Amino acid sequence: MSSLPVSHPKVLRSKSKGMSANNRDRLISLASPIMLLVLWEVLVRVSILDARFFPAPSKIFETFVVLVRDGSLWANTWASLQRLFWGFLLGAIPALILGIAMGLNRSLRAIVDPLISTTYPIPKSAIFPLILLIFGLGEASKIVMVAIGVFYPVLINSVTGVLEINKIYLDVGRNFKASRWQTFRTIAFPGAVPHIMSGVKLGIGMGLILIAIAEMIGAKSGLGFMIWNAWEILSVETMYVGLIVIALLGFVFSMVLNEVEREIVPWKKSR
Numbered sequence: 001m002s003s004l005p006v007s008h009p010k011v012l013r014s015k016s017k018g019m020s021a022n023n024r025d026r027l028i029s030l031a032s033p034i035m036l037l038v039l040w041e042v043l044v045r046v047s048i049l050d051a052r053f054f055p056a057p058s059k060i061f062e063t064f065v066v067l068v069r070d071g072s073l074w075a076n077t078w079a080s081l082q083r084l085f086w087g088f089l090l091g092a093i094p095a096l097i098l099g100i101a102m103g104l105n106r107s108l109r110a111i112v113d114p115l116i117s118t119t120y121p122i123p124k125s126a127i128f129p130l131i132l133l134i135f136g137l138g139e140a141s142k143i144v145m146v147a148i149g150v151f152y153p154v155l156i157n158s159v160t161g162v163l164e165i166n167k168i169y170l171d172v173g174r175n176f177k178a179s180r181w182q183t184f185r186t187i188a189f190p191g192a193v194p195h196i197m198s199g200v201k202l203g204i205g206m207g208l209i210l211i212a213i214a215e216m217i218g219a220k221s222g223l224g225f226m227i228w229n230a231w232e233i234l235s236v237e238t239m240y241v242g243l244i245v246i247a248l249l250g251f252v253f254s255m256v257l258n259e260v261e262r263e264i265v266p267w268k269k270s271r
Contacts, residue, residue: 041057124149161195
């Protein structure tokens with residue numbers, strides 16, 4: 001019996017069925033931003049969007065190429081990434097340790113939880129002037145700004161993750177006389193990982209927002225500085241380049257963290 005050609009509908013249907021849910025999700029995630037850019041280009045070309053305020057993606061791409069070639073985009077992006085990296089470490093590590101400890105210790109949770117509930121709603125950008133007074137106009141103020149933004153999502157999600165662990169696992173640890181460190185390492189942390197990953201993703205997003213705000217004041221480099229400087233000279237395309245680069249960084253970080261989560265939290269793959 002002769003085999004069916006590759007283009008036969010039955011073969012195509014079998015191939016489409018063979019695509020895993022994860023691969024389909026990846027394809028959709030890559031296609032949706034492209035579709036948005038195409039729609040944007042069309043709306044500008046038919047004059048529905050004002051090109052003075054919403055330049056066509058093709059024009060923005062031309063400016064992007066110019067900024068890449070003169071090296072300014074790389075320099076500003078690298079400066080922002082360095083501040084984001086150190087701010088993330090400074091905020092996430094203490095938040096992770098404190099969050100798991102709060103989840104395991106009721107007394108500690110009773111002491112710290114009111115402080116978190118009181119300070120979390122304060123807009124982080126509103127305290128930036130105070131941070132500048134304390135840490136000055138140098139790198140420290142930008143890093144601290146990011147750290148504060150990262151701290152709260154990681155902390156809150158870590159506490160939630162530990163509290164949602166089935167008590168039977170903690171009881172087993174106590175029955176086997178597990179030390180606090182063993183309980184932390186083998187029960188609390190692994191059990192809270194799904195929520196911790198959600199907190200990390202939220203923290204990265206908040207860090208990108210805050211680093212852009214911080215760099216608009218008292219900085220001479222970074223994507224936020226580039227956007228603010230472009231506003232001062234009315235270079236709208238450059239402003240959009242900075243905004244799109246920040247959006248792309250958020251997209252890349254989200255994709256990477258999703259892949260990491262699929263590996264370290266395998267039971268979520270089928271959801």
